[in-house]
Amino acid sequence: MGCKAVKYELVSGFETHIELSTKTKIFCGCTTQFGGEPNTHCCPVCIGLPGTLPVLNREVVRFAIKAGLAVHGKIAEVAKMDRKNYCYPDLAKAYQISQLYAPLIIGGYIELSNGRKIRLHHIHIEEDAGKLIHQHGDTYVDYNRGGVPLIEIVSEPDIRSIDEAKEYVEKLQQVMRWVGISDCKMQEGSMRCDVNISVRPEGTEKFGTRTEIKNMNSITNIARAMEYEYERQVDLIESGGKVVQETLRFDDATGTTSSMRSKEDAHDYRYFRDPDLVTITIPREEVEELRSEMPELPADKFERYTDEYEIPEKDAALLTKYRSISEYFDKAIEGVKSPKTVSNFIIGQIFRRLETEADKEVFDVATTPEQLCELVKLLDSGKIRNNLAKSTLEKMLDSGKGATDFISESDMGGIDDSALLELCKNAVEGNPKAVEDYKNGKEKAIKALVGNVMKNSRGKADAKAAEEKIAQIIRNA
Amino acid sequence: MGTISKIHEMLTSKQVSCKELTESYLRGIESDNTALNAYVCVTGDEALKTAEAVDKKIAAGESIGLLEGVPMALKDNMSTKGVLTTCCSKILTGYKPIYDAAVWELLKAQNAVMLGKTNMDEFAMGSSCETSYFGGAANPVDIDHVAGGSSGGSASAVGGNLAAYTLGSDTGGSIRQPASFCGVVGLKPTYGAVSRYGLIAYGSSLDQIGPITKSVEDAALVFDAIAKPDKRDSTSLGAKEDTYSKLDNDIKGLKIGIAREYIDGVRDDVKEAVLAAAKVYESLGAEIVYFDLPVLKFALPVYYIIACAEASSNLGRYDGIRYGYKTAHYNGTHDMICRTRSEGFGEEVKRRILLGTYVLSAGYYDAYYKKATDLRGTIIRAFNNAFENCDVILAPTVPMTAFEKGHAVSDPIETYLTDICTVPVNIAGLPGVSVPCGFNAKGMPIGMQLIGKSFGEATILNAAYKYQQAAPEKFKDTKWGVKL
Numbered sequence: 001m002g003c004k005a006v007k008y009e010l011v012s013g014f015e016t017h018i019e020l021s022t023k024t025k026i027f028c029g030c031t032t033q034f035g036g037e038p039n040t041h042c043c044p045v046c047i048g049l050p051g052t053l054p055v056l057n058r059e060v061v062r063f064a065i066k067a068g069l070a071v072h073g074k075i076a077e078v079a080k081m082d083r084k085n086y087c088y089p090d091l092a093k094a095y096q097i098s099q100l101y102a103p104l105i106i107g108g109y110i111e112l113s114n115g116r117k118i119r120l121h122h123i124h125i126e127e128d129a130g131k132l133i134h135q136h137g138d139t140y141v142d143y144n145r146g147g148v149p150l151i152e153i154v155s156e157p158d159i160r161s162i163d164e165a166k167e168y169v170e171k172l173q174q175v176m177r178w179v180g181i182s183d184c185k186m187q188e189g190s191m192r193c194d195v196n197i198s199v200r201p202e203g204t205e206k207f208g209t210r211t212e213i214k215n216m217n218s219i220t221n222i223a224r225a226m227e228y229e230y231e232r233q234v235d236l237i238e239s240g241g242k243v244v245q246e247t248l249r250f251d252d253a254t255g256t257t258s259s260m261r262s263k264e265d266a267h268d269y270r271y272f273r274d275p276d277l278v279t280i281t282i283p284r285e286e287v288e289e290l291r292s293e294m295p296e297l298p299a300d301k302f303e304r305y306t307d308e309y310e311i312p313e314k315d316a317a318l319l320t321k322y323r324s325i326s327e328y329f330d331k332a333i334e335g336v337k338s339p340k341t342v343s344n345f346i347i348g349q350i351f352r353r354l355e356t357e358a359d360k361e362v363f364d365v366a367t368t369p370e371q372l373c374e375l376v377k378l379l380d381s382g383k384i385r386n387n388l389a390k391s392t393l394e395k396m397l398d399s400g401k402g403a404t405d406f407i408s409e410s411d412m413g414g415i416d417d418s419a420l421l422e423l424c425k426n427a428v429e430g431n432p433k434a435v436e437d438y439k440n441g442k443e444k445a446i447k448a449l450v451g452n453v454m455k456n457s458r459g460k461a462d463a464k465a466a467e468e469k470i471a472q473i474i475r476n477a
Numbered sequence: 478m479g480t481i482s483k484i485h486e487m488l489t490s491k492q493v494s495c496k497e498l499t500e501s502y503l504r505g506i507e508s509d510n511t512a513l514n515a516y517v518c519v520t521g522d523e524a525l526k527t528a529e530a531v532d533k534k535i536a537a538g539e540s541i542g543l544l545e546g547v548p549m550a551l552k553d554n555m556s557t558k559g560v561l562t563t564c565c566s567k568i569l570t571g572y573k574p575i576y577d578a579a580v581w582e583l584l585k586a587q588n589a590v591m592l593g594k595t596n597m598d599e600f601a602m603g604s605s606c607e608t609s610y611f612g613g614a615a616n617p618v619d620i621d622h623v624a625g626g627s628s629g630g631s632a633s634a635v636g637g638n639l640a641a642y643t644l645g646s647d648t649g650g651s652i653r654q655p656a657s658f659c660g661v662v663g664l665k666p667t668y669g670a671v672s673r674y675g676l677i678a679y680g681s682s683l684d685q686i687g688p689i690t691k692s693v694e695d696a697a698l699v700f701d702a703i704a705k706p707d708k709r710d711s712t713s714l715g716a717k718e719d720t721y722s723k724l725d726n727d728i729k730g731l732k733i734g735i736a737r738e739y740i741d742g743v744r745d746d747v748k749e750a751v752l753a754a755a756k757v758y759e760s761l762g763a764e765i766v767y768f769d770l771p772v773l774k775f776a777l778p779v780y781y782i783i784a785c786a787e788a789s790s791n792l793g794r795y796d797g798i799r800y801g802y803k804t805a806h807y808n809g810t811h812d813m814i815c816r817t818r819s820e821g822f823g824e825e826v827k828r829r830i831l832l833g834t835y836v837l838s839a840g841y842y843d844a845y846y847k848k849a850t851d852l853r854g855t856i857i858r859a860f861n862n863a864f865e866n867c868d869v870i871l872a873p874t875v876p877m878t879a880f881e882k883g884h885a886v887s888d889p890i891e892t893y894l895t896d897i898c899t900v901p902v903n904i905a906g907l908p909g910v911s912v913p914c915g916f917n918a919k920g921m922p923i924g925m926q927l928i929g930k931s932f933g934e935a936t937i938l939n940a941a942y943k944y945q946q947a948a949p950e951k952f953k954d955t956k957w958g959v960k961l
Contacts, residue, residue, distance in 0.1 A: 051555070053674055054711075055708065083790050268839045270789070270834065270838055276710075276712065278712060
């Protein structure tokens with residue numbers, strides 16, 4: 001046919017729901033705790049009994065403002081609540097109280113590692129719905145989740161690849177956890193993404209027709225769904241077809257998407273101002289107060305670590321993955337010469353003891369950052385050598401004790417050259433077997449000799465220098 | 478007449494025990510409710526229990542409050558724990574709330590003796606009480622006439638002496654119109670003065686609970702008792718001031734405004750009665766000023782768009798899943814909800830849900846709902862301007878007197894027009910009190926309406942009280958119920 005193969009660019013925008021970890025629900029005093037016996041975290045208000053009225057939990061507004069500040073959004077001076085009307089058994093009032101006309105946060109962005117900024121359209125607050133439980137051939141409703149506060153973060157269609165999409169979600173998750181407004185657990189549903197996706201020939205401006213994918217409970221599945229949907233749309237266009245605007249459901253088992261409802265069947269939510277709730281005013285003092293309470297954000301920490309401390313980007317990313325790690329690191333580097341050494345200890349030795357992501361997030365280690373700091377300072381001052389520091393840290397992590405519990409005064413200070421030479425000679429003389437092995441080409445045998453020197457120097461010797469000296473002695477013998 | 482103050486005096490002077498009093502009201506209901514159909518639920522046992530408690534206090538020499546031991550009733554759209562609350566709709570068949578409405582909490586705490594729940598138009602949608610699932614309430618002045626609506630049962634019970642006072646709710650005139658039809662006093666408070674918590678919503682931005690009473694003093698007393706701020710209703714502020722203690726203030730120099738648009742187009746007998754009341758006010762030293770309020774012509778469409786839009790959303794929850802009526806045979810959840818709603822709602826409710834759904838739907842929102850809310854602002858500003866030149870606005874409550882039964886059902890549009898004088902007050906959130914001011918040739922009562930500034934209940938109740946003092950003959954009792 002002589003057709004030139006067209007490359008297609010992916011265009012995607014995200015609608016991300018995040019459950020806020022306020023103690024109580026958005027419009028009543030019920031607990032927001034996950035789980036619980038069905039319909040035990042409920043009251044007349046959150047099951048929408050006739051005559052009940054919602055009262056806005058101000059803490060939700062404050063949490064949402066923190067979210068807004070975390071993504072550099074503009075905090076509205078006045079915001080309003082609207083009703084989104086639709087009928088579904090898990091929605092007790094047949095409308096969800098949400099925001100359409102005057103959301104709390106306008107704009108903002110998430111910056112990716114490639115320097116691109118994914119702009120946010122807005123962030124609004126709303127209530128979660130209950131859950132349907134299908135059991136014994138019947139359907140039951142559990143309203144425990146009904147009324148749990150959510151924010152919905154709506155991005156512009158700025159995402160251009162699946163990698164960007166993954167990073168966008170990770171960054172969002174990271175920063176929202178960081179500022180303490182949510183645990184963002186996709187598996188438990190406290191973070192949920194709807195993905196809008198379209199394709200267009202590379203180099204063109206006009207957006208293609210988009211579809212919306214729902215029902216993905218992990219970043220991996222988001223990527224799988226997007227990959228499938230990208231290919232499907234490209235294939236469709238290539239074979240002369242047209243993408244139809246519709247809502248799709250992702251099937252985890254098959255890795256495919258299927259139609260939930262077409263554009264024609266799209267809900268008309270008949271949004272209108274909720275007359276039961278008064279206008280929310282957000283005094284600038286409140287915003288400033290919250291701003292002053294904000295922790296240093298991960299992106300800022302990352303920049304500080306890489307620019308000021310010359311920590312490699314890969315390591316800086318690990319240190320800033322969770323707020324707990326970076327706070328530990330920040331405490332441990334106080335007054336040390338080389339923050340990079342601290343970073344190496346954390347990533348090299350402490351991380352090895354934290355098996356799961358959850359462990360890393362909690363970052364519950366026996367050694368306090370102050371203790372690590374003390375150890376690194378000994379290293380900085382040349383009082384101990386790196387290998388002693390390393391082995392001491394292991395003992396510290398095992399016991400929770402400080403460095404000085406394992407290192408005596410006499411251990412401190414290096415040993416001079418002649419002393420080292422003496423120790424090396426002793427090692428060679430006392431281990432003829434190892435020397436023989438080494439001579440016969442078994443290079444590893446020298447390690448035993450070095451070990452002997454280290455042992456007899458109580459770790460004060462420099463292992464590398466010792467190895468060189470031993471090799472020289474054997475050669476010259 | 479069985480007013481609150483009279484009952485209080487009888488109780489404290491031990492002319493009658495609270496139990497005897499309550500029993501006589503219950504007997505009255507038993508004999509006359511068949512004719513009046515004012516009650517849809519009678520709670521005799523509970524009433525007697527409260528009465529006995531009040532009697533004990535009196536016997537022990539304790540002082541009792543003015544509302545203590547006084548037999549009363551609530552409109553059936555106010556939640557009462559453990560007591561049927563159906564909004565006179567099939568769809569709430571068997572529904573017993575698990576909590577009390579804020580107003581009932583307040584009155585219960587004062588040992589109010591609740592006799593039962595009163596009849597109303599289904600979900601307060603109607604002007605005759607005839608959309609009630611239980612059939613309409615009759616007008617105690619002439620039972621061939623409607624009591625009005627939607628709080629028809631509440632007005633009928635007070636006019637028919639089957640309760641000393643009742644609470645009604647007013648979304649577009651539902652307290653004032655039946656009060657006017659039945660020849661009693663009805664106060665629609667400022668939006669936000671009385672908590673809506675527990676009031677089953679019709680039009681949330683318009684709904685307000687208020688008293689229906691035999692006298693202006695009683696209206697003031699009950700209003701003072703229920704107009705308290707409530708944290709559970711974000712729109713609730715409570716009253717600005719006590720009204721009962723401010724009755725009988727001099728009204729010399731009070732500027733009473735009459736908007737020409739309110740007078741034009743009402744029936745002659747109504748117009749004459751209202752203008753005669755204006756003369757009474759002049760004789761009391763008030764000044765009558767005429768002015769134009771052309772925005773009133775928008776009031777009715779604005780009202781029906783906003784009220785129906787809110788209702789279409791408020792009534793979405795009646796799906797048969799959690800409480801109330803549920804269809805017997807269905808095929809799946811969707812079908813169950815459709816059938817339940819089709820069978821459970823009456824014609825007028827369906828009409829308003831459809832209307833409300835339409836005005837909010839994509840493509841029509843701007844032309845209807847948004848325009849209506851914009852015009853609502855215009856109407857509010859027009860009232861604010863009017864109040865720069867007067868203290869109180871005097872108007873007819875309804876353009877006509879109570880119509881004969883069956884009339885409303887035959888012509889919904891004409892029935893909607895009966896709300897023309899009352900809805901502007903709801904749209905603007907203002908207080909309005911309807912007071913009897915005469916009778917037509919057939920002896921049916923005519924009501925006039927005094928409209929006040931926001932939170933100006935004390936001013937309008939005082940003006941109403943002055944009129945009541947000057948023209949007591951307009952406050953006539955009926956042959957029904959309890960005679961004290």
